[in-house]
Amino acid sequence: MGISLTVFLFATALSAQDFQGKAIYESKTNLDIDFSKSGIPADRIKIIKERMKNNLEKTYVLTFDKSTSIYREEEKLDQTSGRGGMRFMMINGGVSGKNYKNVQTKKSTKENEFSGKKFLIKDELVTYDWKMEKETKMIGGQMSFKATTIVDMPVRREMSFGRRNNSEEKKKENEEIKEPVPEPVIVTAWYTLDVPINQGPADYWGLPGLILEISYRETKIMCTKIVLNPKEKAELKEPTKGKIVTQEEYDEIVSKKTEEMRERFRNDRQKSGGERGRMRVSN
Numbered sequence: 001m002g003i004s005l006t007v008f009l010f011a012t013a014l015s016a017q018d019f020q021g022k023a024i025y026e027s028k029t030n031l032d033i034d035f036s037k038s039g040i041p042a043d044r045i046k047i048i049k050e051r052m053k054n055n056l057e058k059t060y061v062l063t064f065d066k067s068t069s070i071y072r073e074e075e076k077l078d079q080t081s082g083r084g085g086m087r088f089m090m091i092n093g094g095v096s097g098k099n100y101k102n103v104q105t106k107k108s109t110k111e112n113e114f115s116g117k118k119f120l121i122k123d124e125l126v127t128y129d130w131k132m133e134k135e136t137k138m139i140g141g142q143m144s145f146k147a148t149t150i151v152d153m154p155v156r157r158e159m160s161f162g163r164r165n166n167s168e169e170k171k172k173e174n175e176e177i178k179e180p181v182p183e184p185v186i187v188t189a190w191y192t193l194d195v196p197i198n199q200g201p202a203d204y205w206g207l208p209g210l211i212l213e214i215s216y217r218e219t220k221i222m223c224t225k226i227v228l229n230p231k232e233k234a235e236l237k238e239p240t241k242g243k244i245v246t247q248e249e250y251d252e253i254v255s256k257k258t259e260e261m262r263e264r265f266r267n268d269r270q271k272s273g274g275e276r277g278r279m280r281v282s283n
Contacts, residue, residue, distance in 0.1 A: 020233055020245045023210065024074075025201045026139060029056040030218035060221075063234045064200055064210075070236055071099040097171045098239045103205055104197055111239045112250070115257050121250050128206050131191070136191065139212045139223070144190040145206055151216070152182035161174035172197040187216040195226065 031052055040048070056274025059074040073096075086248040097111025103125070133146040189204060190213040201221045212223040245253070 008014070016145065018032055018065075019229060020063070020236075021195065021197075021210075021226065022230055022234070023062040023064070023201075023212075023222050023223050023227075025060045025062065025221050027058045027060060027201075027219070030222075031056055040091045060201060063236060064197060064198065064199045065236055066197060067104040068100070068102045069205075069237045070234075071101070071201055072097065099202065100223065100236075101199065101203075101205055101239050102238070108203070109238050113220050114250075114254060115171065118242040119246055119250055119253075120239060120244045122244055123247045126203050128187075130205070130207060139190060139192070142192040142194050144192050144212055145209070146190045149187050149189075150184045151187050153185045153216075155181055164252045187214065187215050190216050194252065 005111045008221075021192045032047070035054070036065040060071060061074050062069055062071045064070075097109075098109075102108070106125045106127075108121075108125050112121060127152070128149045130147045130149050133148060135146040137144055137146075187204075187208060188199065189211050190208040191200070191207040191211045194209060195207040195210035197210055197238055198206050198208065200207070201214055204211055204214055210223075210226070214221040
């Protein structure tokens with residue numbers, strides 16, 4: 001399926017005092033799941049996969065001017081829940097609210113909600129050591145240039161469906177207690193000089209043109225539409241609501257809460273003697 005990328009580019013667009021633009025991105029992550037030993041009926045597995053797919057395919061909007069941007073998920077009706085249904089909550093590094101970047105001050109502010117509490121993560125922008133590659137390609141009619149960088153990301157955890165013997169179970173639990181060690185991951189970006197601003201989706205920025213595509217592991221974020229100088233201007237104000245923390249402090253809060261959830265899960269599993277599932281999430 002081709003990408004429809006429409007750019008309304010005027011000769012004076014970027015020099016205009018009130019210059020603003022909007023880019024739409026589609027994010028997709030492949031989820032590797034092994035249900036072979038789960039004992040779950042085939043029709044139920046199909047429903048589970050459809051709901052996971054919906055959770056891992058999202059639409060985002062990046063609104064930007066010459067120095068600032070706000071990246072946030074496009075709101076849509078939740079079709080994954082209902083009577084007798086199952087909800088999936090994927091714990092990852094995503095932002096639930098606005099992701100504000102200011103490339104002049106090199107500051108970022110993110111709205112996030114975790115465990116029923118609202119946080120405001122204020123920190124320095126991540127600096128990426130981009131390597132300019134020789135490859136080019138067309139993305140929606142725009143000549144795009146390749147760049148790569150290496151980012152430390154948490155090692156992916158794996159859970160498995162099916163029963164284990166006690167010794168295997170205990171070994172797995174001891175592994176889960178350890179803090180995940182980051183691993184270097186290659187991130188590939190494609191950017192266009194037709195929109196010469198150093199913004200991009202999620203936390204990514206710092207290239208001589210708007211980033212149209214980001215890919216790492218099994219995740220791909222692709223731009224599907226750009227509008228420059230739209231008739232309706234958006235407010236690019238820094239978020240202000242939530243408990244102010246740094247990224248390091250927020251990561252510590254999430255790590256502690258996640259370990260509590262794992263401990264409850266282990267206790268519940270021991271009491272019920274229930275089945276387990278194999279699931280690998282690629283962030």
